[in-house]
Amino acid sequence: MQLDMAEVERVCSDLYIRALKILPPDIKDGFKRLVGAETGETAKAVLGVMVENVAVAERTNNILCQDTGIPIYNITIGRNVSFDGAELKAAIRRGCERSTKENSLRSSVVHPITRQNDQTSCGVRVPIVHVDFDEREETVGIEMIPKGSGSENGSFLKMLLPSDGVSAAKRFVIDRVIELGGRVCPPTIVGVGLGGTSDMCMHLAKIAATRPLGTVCSDPEGAKIEAELSKAVNELGVGPQGLGGRSTSFAVHVEIAATHITQNPVAVNIQCHSARRALATITPGGIAFS
Amino acid sequence: MAHHVLDMPIDAAKVRELQIGDTVTLRKTLFGIRDATLIHMFDRGRETRLDLDGHAVIHTAPNVRRVDRSEEAPVGYAPFCIGTTTSQRMERFTRQLMEREGVRLIIGKGGMGADTSAAFKDLGGAYLAIVGGAAALETTWIERIEDVDMDDLHPESLWKFRIRDLGPLLVGMDSHGGSLFETVRDDVASRRDAVLASIGAGE
Numbered sequence: 030m031q032l033d034m035a036e037v038e039r040v041c042s043d044l045y046i047r048a049l050k051i052l053p054p055d056i057k058d059g060f061k062r063l064v065g066a067e068t069g070e071t072a073k074a075v076l077g078v079m080v081e082n083v084a085v086a087e088r089t090n091n092i093l094c095q096d097t098g099i100p101i102y103n104i105t106i107g108r109n110v111s112f113d114g115a116e117l118k119a120a121i122r123r124g125c126e127r128s129t130k131e132n133s134l135r136s137s138v139v140h141p142i143t144r145q146n147d148q149t150s151c152g153v154r155v156p157i158v159h160v161d162f163d164e165r166e167e168t169v170g171i172e173m174i175p176k177g178s179g180s181e182n183g184s185f186l187k188m189l190l191p192s193d194g195v196s197a198a199k200r201f202v203i204d205r206v207i208e209l210g211g212r213v214c215p216p217t218i219v220g221v222g223l224g225g226t227s228d229m230c231m232h233l234a235k236i237a238a239t240r241p242l243g244t245v246c247s248d249p250e251g252a253k254i255e256a257e258l259s260k261a262v263n264e265l266g267v268g269p270q271g272l273g274g275r276s277t278s279f280a281v282h283v284e285i286a287a288t289h290i291t292q293n294p295v296a297v298n299i300q301c302h303s304a305r306r307a308l309a310t311i312t313p314g315g316i317a318f319s
Numbered sequence: 320m321a322h323h324v325l326d327m328p329i330d331a332a333k334v335r336e337l338q339i340g341d342t343v344t345l346r347k348t349l350f351g352i353r354d355a356t357l358i359h360m361f362d363r364g365r366e367t368r369l370d371l372d373g374h375a376v377i378h379t380a381p382n383v384r385r386v387d388r389s390e391e392a393p394v395g396y397a398p399f400c401i402g403t404t405t406s407q408r409m410e411r412f413t414r415q416l417m418e419r420e421g422v423r424l425i426i427g428k429g430g431m432g433a434d435t436s437a438a439f440k441d442l443g444g445a446y447l448a449i450v451g452g453a454a455a456l457e458t459t460w461i462e463r464i465e466d467v468d469m470d471d472l473h474p475e476s477l478w479k480f481r482i483r484d485l486g487p488l489l490v491g492m493d494s495h496g497g498s499l500f501e502t503v504r505d506d507v508a509s510r511r512d513a514v515l516a517s518i519g520a521g522e
Contacts, residue, residue: 071489078450086455095382095402095454133399135382135474144355146473179405179429179451199520207507211429211500212405214451257518264514266507270450271429272489273503303452 030167030313032112034120037171040309040316041124044173045100045150046132047318048307049092052083055242056304059279063216063269072274076216079269079302094303097134098175100125100156105172107165118158125149125156137178169311174239176300183213183299186231191293198223198295199258202281205297206262211271214301217278218242219262222296223251225286234298237282239306246283255283269302279304322487325424328373331443334423337490339497343447344486348465349426351379351478353404356469357412360477361419367468367477372421377449378404378428380474383464396464401480402454405429406446414438428452430491430500439494446492448499460485 060080067073086093102121106112129136129150136148138155150156163170185205189197202221220238222230237246246252258281268274279302288294310317320340325333327348337343350371359365382400386392406427413435416422423444425431428451439445449457466479492498515521 075450078453078456082450082453082456085459089455089459091455091458092382092400093455094452095379095400095457096404097382133382133384135380135400137380137474148473177452182405182408196520199518200515200522203511203515203518203520207511210504210507211451212407214405214428261514261518264510264517266503266510268503270448271503272448272491272499273506301452 030110032110032169034116037117037120038124038127040171041102041121042128044171044307044309045125045128045175048173048175048305049097050086052093053241053306057083059242063276063279067274067276069268069274071272072268072276075269075272076276093305094177095135096177097137097150098177099138100150101174101176102156102158103172104158104160105170106160106162107168109167110169121156121158122151126151167313170308172306172308174306177303180213180217180299180301183209185297186227187295188227189293189295191291193293199254201295202258202297203261206267206277207265210267213299215267215271215278216269216276216302218300218304219278219281220298220300221281221283223283223285224288224294227294229286230294230296231298233284233286234296237284238298238300240282242279248285251283251285255281327375329423330373334443334445335494337445337493339490339493339499341490342487343490344484345375345482346484347482348374349480349482349485350374350376351381351480352376353378353380353475354408355472355475356477357409359469359472361412361415369466369468369477369479373423375424375426376422377426378406378409380404381478391463393465394467396467398458398461398464400454401458401461403428403449403451406431410434417442417444426488430498436492436496436498439492440496443494445490445494447488448491449488
């Protein structure tokens with residue numbers, strides 16, 4: 030399959046606005062779960078407003094949250110796909126800019142030093158593009174994540190020592206959730222990275238924070254910690270918007286990578302309750318959005 | 320727990336009636352403000368021609384559409400999606416915002432800290448918690464964009480909104496030193512050790 034760059038541009042533009050408008054079904058189910066388990070009156074009222082907002086966005090064809098985020102595109106290339114890599118990157122960028130202009134989206138992207146906003150949602154190295162490869166025949170997956178900033182500011186890395194053990198990593202996660210309180214727009218998905226190098230560890234936390242609810246860490250030890258922490262964070266009482274209650278997080282997700290004998294890194298990256306993402310799959314048969 | 324309907328602007332006596340846990344519906348006028356607006360106003364001494372005295376500001380940077388000027392869009396902007404950003408980043412500006420501009424109410428998400436609490440107590444102010452991330456709903460409370468200043472900072476301009484029955488909002492911090500966020504923080508701190516022990520991560 031030859032990747033058509035005009036098509037990639039259009040898909041990248043569509044994905045941005047779709048992600049901003051349509052909350053994925055697993056997050057909607059997550060809200061149902063939390064509402065069912067919540068006992069606090071304020072917490073129930075806050076969750077009620079969030080659920081109502083999803084319905085209002087659908088009814089009024091509006092975006093869910095005013096934060097259009099930092100645009101991230103995760104590209105997964107299957108087997109027997111031909112493309113020009115430089116053109117692919119350019120097409121993604123054009124799609125991102127086009128969506129911003131055509132949909133009157135707030136550009137939330139500025140130069141880090143001058144703070145100049147080009148009003149395009151693009152800038153130096155933004156949109157962020159990750160490329161990976163998999164086994165699927167003539168298939169390209171494009172996932173778009175408009176990463177909200179209230180939760181992105183809840184990011185931490187600590188290079189723990191091997192002698193600190195896994196218990197220090199767990200304590201680090203719990204203490205960050207406490208410290209962040211309502212700032213990260215709970216209920217959240219707490220993404221945790223364990224292992225790798227410093228940059229890999231942070232990237233793992235982002236993968237974890239943006240993984241669909243209901244999925245489990247592929248490593249059995251990681252999955253065990255995930256289950257433990259998921260239960261523990263909702264015993265803290267932070268609650269939706271930090272106003273108290275059980276519903277602090279939909280889940281804690283853990284991703285792992287092998288690390289160095291001297292290292293024990295842990296990273297935290299938070300996803301807010303407006304846990305937006307959209308996926309397009311391109312095959313010779315056409316484009317499917319999900 | 321009382322419910323207050325406030326026609327903006329209001330005076331110090333009115334704001335001191337608000338207690339944490341009360342609810343508020345806001346009417347008439349609301350200003351939008353955030354990081355860059357405050358940095359330019361207070362770190363770089365920039366003045367605004369808009370009168371914020373007795374008013375409420377919301378921590379926001381909206382999505383807007385450029386349209387022809389009309390009665391509905393006096394400055395050529397129509398609201399598209401208006402929501403709320405995290406307040407904590409703007410903590411160090413609260414006192415100046417109240418002293419220099421006369422602001423009485425701050426609307427935001429996630430709460431603010433001890434400096435803000437002290438400013439509210441000294442000068443007569445309150446923090447109203449809105450549900451962050453519920454921007455589609457919030458937008459239905461905005462009637463029109465009445466004015467905009469410092470628009471070179473777009474979208475972090477100083478916005479003046481005409482609103483219709485905005486709320487109910489929860490009084491999260493009042494002028495008597497009360498803070499729901501502080502109460503929750505204390506409660507969470509008291510649970511920490513037991514939670515850590517339950518996952519084998521106690522100290």
